[in-house]
Amino acid sequence: MLELLPGLTRIYEEWAGVHPGVRPLTVQFPPGDGGLDGVLAYPLEGHWLLVTFGLTELGEKTSAEPRVSGAGFEFTCRIPREDGDETVPAWVLRVLKALADRFLDGADLDVGHWIVTPAPLGGDPANGAMTSLVIVHDTELRAMATDNGLVAFFQLVGLMAEEGAQVQEAGTAAPLVALLRDRDPRMLTDPARDPVRL
Secondary structure (H helix, E strand, C coil): CHHHCHHHHHHHHHHHHHCCCCCCEEEECCCCCCCCCEEEEEEECCEEEEEEECCCCCCCCCCCCCCEEEEEEEEEEEEECCCCCCCCCHHHHHHHHHHHHHHHCCCCCCCCCEEECCCCHHHCHHHCCEEEEEEEECCCCCEEEECCEEEEEEEEEEEEHHHHHHHHHHCCCHHHHHHHHHHCCCCCCCCCCCCCCC
């Protein structure tokens, strides 16, 4: 598959440079089921790194904008992982796919934007009070150049309900994001963490 899709090969190679020697699992979504083709899931120490593919142009160039590949970005997310765990939690795949579908349906999603969800992330009750997301530049790889144009990486970071309310009241996620980054430079989406208060 990779050799047939140069855009996906570039994503794979770029992240291999960030995490050499780590082989990702490839999760593919059924053809025609929305716009996202799948997710590369890197089993790292203490966490999963998820990288979507399909929002950008993986094969030949089809869009009219030469400087940007497709949507211009792919999503990333980092969630806790137990040692030896080789199964990607289904809830985070649902979150990534739902956000990609939302974007392709016309929603404006960019760095600094936040999304309040009506239920725990991914519809998983185990995620408890984590009911919001904020979009930031990926903490390890901000963007890369491809033959089809620029590809940025937008990291999704889960917020607790009270943090989402603080962001809504403030009208900006920037102060909260700064506090979260100080606490955890990787910015893991960890439903078990303590809330941050401004």
